[in-house]
Amino acid sequence: MTSLRQAARQNPIITAGAVIVGLIVIVAVLAPLLAPAPADAGAAVHPENALQAPSLHHLFGTDQVGRDVFSRVLYGARVSPLVAFLVLLIACAIGVPLGVTAGYFGGVTDEIIMRVTDIFLAFPSLLLALAFAAVIQPASLTSLTIAIAVTWWPWYARLIRGQAASVAGRPYVEACTALGLPRWRILLRHVLPNSLTPLLVQVSLDAGGVILTSSALSFLGLGAQDPVPDWGLMVAEGENYFSTQWWLATFPGLAILVTALAFTMLGDGLRDALDPKRLGDPVKVALR
Amino acid sequence: MLRYPRAIRYAARRVALALVVVAGVVILTFVIADLVPGDPAATWAGPHASAAQLARARQYLGLNEPLPVRIGRYFSGIATGDWGTSIHTHQPVLSDIGTAAPATLELVIAALVIAVAVGIPLGLAAARWPGSVLDHVIRVGSVLGVSMPVFWFALILQMVFAQRLHVLPVAGEYDPNLLFSHPLLDRTQVPVLDALISGNWAMLGSTLDHLILPALVVASYPAGVIARMTRAQVLDTLGETHVQMVRSLGFRERTVIGTFAMKLAWNPVAAVLALVFAYSLVNTFLVESLFDWPGLGSYTAASVAALDTPAILGVTLFIAIVYVAANLAVDLVQAALDPRIRLR
Numbered sequence A: 001m002t003s004l005r006q007a008a009r010q011n012p013i014i015t016a017g018a019v020i021v022g023l024i025v026i027v028a029v030l031a032p033l034l035a036p037a038p039a040d041a042g043a044a045v046h047p048e049n050a051l052q053a054p055s056l057h058h059l060f061g062t063d064q065v066g067r068d069v070f071s072r073v074l075y076g077a078r079v080s081p082l083v084a085f086l087v088l089l090i091a092c093a094i095g096v097p098l099g100v101t102a103g104y105f106g107g108v109t110d111e112i113i114m115r116v117t118d119i120f121l122a123f124p125s126l127l128l129a130l131a132f133a134a135v136i137q138p139a140s141l142t143s144l145t146i147a148i149a150v151t152w153w154p155w156y157a158r159l160i161r162g163q164a165a166s167v168a169g170r171p172y173v174e175a176c177t178a179l180g181l182p183r184w185r186i187l188l189r190h191v192l193p194n195s196l197t198p199l200l201v202q203v204s205l206d207a208g209g210v211i212l213t214s215s216a217l218s219f220l221g222l223g224a225q226d227p228v229p230d231w232g233l234m235v236a237e238g239e240n241y242f243s244t245q246w247w248l249a250t251f252p253g254l255a256i257l258v259t260a261l262a263f264t265m266l267g268d269g270l271r272d273a274l275d276p277k278r279l280g281d282p283v284k285v286a287l288r
Numbered sequence B: 001m002l003r004y005p006r007a008i009r010y011a012a013r014r015v016a017l018a019l020v021v022v023a024g025v026v027i028l029t030f031v032i033a034d035l036v037p038g039d040p041a042a043t044w045a046g047p048h049a050s051a052a053q054l055a056r057a058r059q060y061l062g063l064n065e066p067l068p069v070r071i072g073r074y075f076s077g078i079a080t081g082d083w084g085t086s087i088h089t090h091q092p093v094l095s096d097i098g099t100a101a102p103a104t105l106e107l108v109i110a111a112l113v114i115a116v117a118v119g120i121p122l123g124l125a126a127a128r129w130p131g132s133v134l135d136h137v138i139r140v141g142s143v144l145g146v147s148m149p150v151f152w153f154a155l156i157l158q159m160v161f162a163q164r165l166h167v168l169p170v171a172g173e174y175d176p177n178l179l180f181s182h183p184l185l186d187r188t189q190v191p192v193l194d195a196l197i198s199g200n201w202a203m204l205g206s207t208l209d210h211l212i213l214p215a216l217v218v219a220s221y222p223a224g225v226i227a228r229m230t231r232a233q234v235l236d237t238l239g240e241t242h243v244q245m246v247r248s249l250g251f252r253e254r255t256v257i258g259t260f261a262m263k264l265a266w267n268p269v270a271a272v273l274a275l276v277f278a279y280s281l282v283n284t285f286l287v288e289s290l291f292d293w294p295g296l297g298s299y300t301a302a303s304v305a306a307l308d309t310p311a312i313l314g315v316t317l318f319i320a321i322v323y324v325a326a327n328l329a330v331d332l333v334q335a336a337l338d339p340r341i342r343l344r
Helices: A002-010 A012-034 A069-076 A080-105 A107-120 A125-135 A141-168 A171-178 A183-191 A197-219 A231-239 A247-274 A282-287 B005-035 B040-045 B051-061 B067-079 B093-128 B133-146 B150-164 B191-197 B201-238 B241-248 B253-291 B296-305 B309-337
Strands: none
Touching: A012 A069, A012 A080, A012 A247, A012 B133, A069 A231, A069 A247, A080 A107, A080 A141, A080 A183, A080 A197, A080 A247, A107 A141, A107 B005, A125 A141, A125 A197, A125 B005, A125 B253, A125 B296, A125 B309, A141 A183, A141 A197, A171 A183, A197 A231, A197 A247, A197 B150, A231 A247, A231 B150, A247 B133, A247 B150, B005 B067, B005 B309, B093 B133, B093 B191, B093 B201, B093 B253, B093 B296, B093 B309, B133 B201, B150 B201, B150 B253, B191 B201, B201 B241, B201 B253, B241 B253, B253 B296, B253 B309, B296 B309
C-alpha cells in the first residue's frame, strides 16, 4: 500500500485515472438519483420532444424518440463497465486454473494447454470476439459477454502459467514438496497466491480494452439492443442523425473514451507501482 | 543467416509452429461455424420441407458423417480455395476477400505510415525529458490514442473537417466525377498507386484527399502504441553501459537518444508494428463503412448485418492467417538481425 501511495504522489496520471474510475462507479451506483429522467434509460417514448438540441433542460439533448440523452449516458455507466467486470471475472475463472495447472505440473498438460492458448492468441481479440458474437444469436448483452470472455482467457492462462512455473521452482515450494505435502495443497496454498500480483495489474490494464471491445461490438449490432442504454449502441443509433443532430453520438462516444482512458491510466500507474520490471513480453504488454 | 545449421533449425521450428497454429485456427473456425444455432439442413431444404427432404439435405450436406470426416473435408476445402459462399453477395467468400483486400491494405498501410511518423518522434521526445510536462502530455496523448473508440473518432473528424470546415471529403476512395475528365487505369486495384503510376495528378490529389480522414482514424491506435513503446524502450536502453559511454564521450543528448539508444529500440518497435498491423485490419471493420470505403471492413460490417456466417468466418480466417504470417516474419527477421535470439 505504501508503494501505491508513493506512486500516486509521483505520478499524477494514476491519481487522475483513479479519480475518474471512482466517479464512474459513483455515477453507476447513483444513476437513479443523478439522472433527471430515469425512465428514459428504458423504453420510454416522448415523440413531442424528439431530437431537441442540448439545453438547460436536456443537457445532452434528446434522441430520436425524445429520450433525455444525459440520463441515458449516466445509465450507460451501468452497462459496458459491468460487461467488462463480468468478462474479466469469467476470463480469470477459466484462465487462472488452467494456467496454474500448466505451470505447476508442466509436461504434457502444459504442452496441450499452451498450444490451445497459442491458437486463441493467433486472432486479434476483437476479431475472434466478433466471430463468436456473430454466431451466438440472438445478440444481447449476455451473448456479448460470453463472446468476449471466451476470447480473453488465454491471456491470463499464459500470464499465470509463467508465474506459476517460476514460483514452482523456488526453494520454499521445493521445501513443501520435501515435507510431503499433497500437491494440490501446495498448488492452492503456495503457488497460486504467489502468482496473482501480475494478474491484478493486467486485469486493471485490460478493463479499458474490454470496454472498447464491447462498445465496438454493440456499435456493429452484436451486443446490447434498444432500449438498453449502451454507449456503443447509442453511437450507432446517433450515426444516422449525425450530420444534423451531432449530440446523439457525440456524448455517448465521449463517455466510452473517458472510461477507457481512465481505466488504462489507472492500470498503467498500477503497473509502474507494483511491477517496476514490467511483466512478460514487453511487446504484448504494450499492445494490451 | 542460413549458413548456420542452428539458424536453419530455428527457422524450421518457427515455420512448423506457425503451421500448427494455422491448423488450429482452421479447426477453431470450424467449431464456431458448428456452433451456429439452427439446423443447416433445415435452412438448406427450406421451411416447408418434409422429413424425407430433410434427410436428403442432411445426406447432401454431409451432416451425417462422423466429425473427423467433416473436419477433414473442411480442411481440404480451405486448402483448395473453397471457403464457402457468401450469403449476402452470393459470391465465393475467397473471391470477395480478394476484391476487398486491396482497399483495406491501402488504408492500413497509410495509417501505419502516419503512426510511425507521429509515434516515434513523440516517444523520443518523451524519453528525452522523462517526468517533464511534455512527457506527461505525450503519455496522456498516447493513452488517448489507444483508448479511442475509432468508430466515434471517425464521426467526429467527419463533422469537423467535412461538414463544418468543408476541407475534406467523407466518402469513397476518389471523386467519381473525375473519372470523366481523368479516367483511371486499373492496374493494381489500389487507386492511389494507379493514379501515381499513370501520372494522373488530378486523380492522385483526389485519392489522397479521400485517404486522409480514414487513415488518421485508423492511425490513432498504432500511433499511441508506438509512442508508448518507443519511450519505454529508449528509457530502458539509456541505462545500458555503451549508451552511457557515448554520453560520457560528450555526444549531444539528441544524438545519444535519437541515434544510439533508438538503434536498440528499433527491434521491439518493428515487432509491435507487425502486431498493430493485424489490430488495425480489425479496426477497419468499425471505420470503413462510415467512409464508404470499399474494403474488407465494409464487407464484414455488411456480413454481420446480414448474419452471413460463411463470410464472417472467411474474413476471420483470412486475418488470423495474415496475423500468424506477420508474427512469423517478425520472428525470422529479428533472428536474422539479432543472433542472440536464434541461439536460444
